[in-house]
Amino acid sequence: MASRSRTALPQVLSLSLSLVVLLVAAPALAAAAGFYERFDVVGSDHVRVSNDDGKTQQVALTLDRASGSGFNSKDTYLFGEFSVEMKLVGGNSAGTVTSFYLSSGEGDGHDEIDIEFMGNLSGDPYVMNTNVWANGDGKKEHQFYLWFDPTADFHTYKIIWNPKNIIFQVDDVPVRRFKKYDDLAYPSSRPMRLHATLWDGSYWATRQGDVQIDWSGAPFVVSYRDYATNACVNNNPAGGWPSSWCPEGTASWIDMELDAAGLGTVAWAERNHMSYNYCADGWRFPQGFPAECYRN
Template sequence: MARRSLALLLASSLALMAAAVASADSWLYDKFNTDGTVRTQYDASGQEVAMLSLDRSSGAGFNSKEQYLYGEFSVQMKLIPGNSAGTVSCFYLSSGDGDGHDEIDMEFMGNASGQPVVLNTNVWASGDGKKEHQFDLWFDPSADYHTYTIIWNPTNILFKVDGDVIRCFKRYADLPYPSARPMALHATLWDGSYWATEKGKVPVDWSAAPFVVSYRGYSANACVSGGACGGGGDDGWMSKQPDDAEWGTVRWAESNYMRYNYCDDGWRFPQGLPPECSRS
C-alpha cells in the first residue's frame, strides 16, 4: 500500500512537472528583463507565476524586451494580502522617463487592512499627464487572481478588469495622445508611501515585509516597434471601441466605485479643466 501511494505521488509529481514544462517556455524570461527580487514557480495548473518582492532595501519589477506601438496587453495578478498600505503594484506601458514621455498606467495603491485597494488609471501623452480615474476595487484582489487588461489603439485606450471595461480614454485630433512613441510593458512593486495610501498619510509597515505580488497568464497581441503586429488571437483590438454594453460597465464602475476623477478637480486646475473633460 505504501509503495503504491509513493508510486502515485511520484507519477502525480512527474505529471505536474511535465505540465509546467509544456505550458511555458518561460514567458517571464523569454519576454522580459527583471530587476530586484523576482522569483518564479509553477502553480497547480502548470502556469508560470512571477513573484515580485518588496522589502525596505528594494522593490522589484520586470520590463519587456520589445517595445510596442499599439496592442492589447493582459495579465492576471494576485495582490498583497492584509495591510499593504503604502505599497504600489503596477502594470503599465511607458516610452521612458523623459519630460515628453508617454505612459498608460494601471497602478494598485495598497490599503490599510479592511479598506479597499484603489486602482489608479492614468494616461500620459508628450509629458502631459494628470488624467487619473481612480476606483475602489469591488473584490479582494489578494484572495485570488484577477485579470487586468489595457487596449491601446489609434482611437482610444480601454482599461478592463476581469473582462469589463471600466474606462475609455478617447483620442481627439487637437489634443495630446500616445501615438508616436513606442512603449515597453512594465510590472513593478515599490514603496509609494509618499503618495499611495490616503495621499501619503499611511506609510508602509515594514514589520510585515517582504510584500509579494504574483503575476501569471501574461499575453500581448500587439505591434512590435519596427516589426509586425501579432502575438496570438485576432487583431480586433486595433479598431476596438466600446459597444453599448461596455459603456454600461463604464457607467456602472463610475457610479459605484469611482473615488477620483480629474475632470471633477477644479482645485487642481484653477485655470480650467482639461479640454477633453467638456467633450463627450
C-alpha cells in the same frame, strides 16, 4: 503623479518592499521563449525563475526594506492588447503600490498608460488608479474602489490601446475609455515597453501619504500569472506605425471601440465605484479642466 514616483526606480530599489511572486504566462508572440529572453529584470540578484519552459514561468522577485525589483519587456509595442492576472497584497497593504503599465521611457515628452493599485489599511478598499500620459502630459487619473477583494483571489486586468481609444478592463468589464481626439495629445507614435513592479509609495499612495508602510507585516506578496499580449512589436526607436510588425489576431482589437453595453459598464463604474475624477478636480485645474473633459 505616479510616473514621477517611478522616474527614479533604481533609487526606489534602495528604499523598501518585501516579496513578490510572479506567475507569468508566455505571450502568444513568443510562446517558446524563456523569461530572460522576453524580459529584463531590475535587481537581478533578487530574481528567481522556476519552471522556465517557455509556456508558464514562475518568477520570484525578492523585495525587502533595502531593495525592490521589477521587470519589463525587451520588446516595445505600438498598440496592443495586454492582460495579466494579479492577486494583490493582503492584510495591511498601506503604502504599497503594485503596477502593470506601459511606458515609452522617462523624460518630458514620454507616453504612458498606467494601472496601479494603492494599498490600504486592513478592511479598507484598494484603490485602482488609471492614468494616461501623452507627450509628457499626464494628470488624467480616474480612480476606483474595486467591488471585490483583490487580495482573496486572482482577477484579470487589461489594457487595450489602439489608434482610436484606450480601454481599461477588470475581469473583462470596461471601466474606463480614454478617447483619441485629432487635435489633442494621444499616445500614438512612441513604442512602449510593458512593466510590472511592486514598490514603496508611502509618500503619496495611501491617503495622500498620511499612512506609511507597516514593516512588521513584511514580507508583502503580490502574484502575477497568465500574462498575455496581442500587440504590434515596434523596436524602432524612431517609432512610427510603418515600423510595426503585427501578429495574427490584431483585427480583434486594432479598431475596437466600446458599444452601448460597454459604455454602460463605464457609466456604472463611474457612478458606483469612482473615487477620483480629474475632470472634477477644480482645485487641481483652477484655470479650467483639460479639453477632453468637455468632450467625453
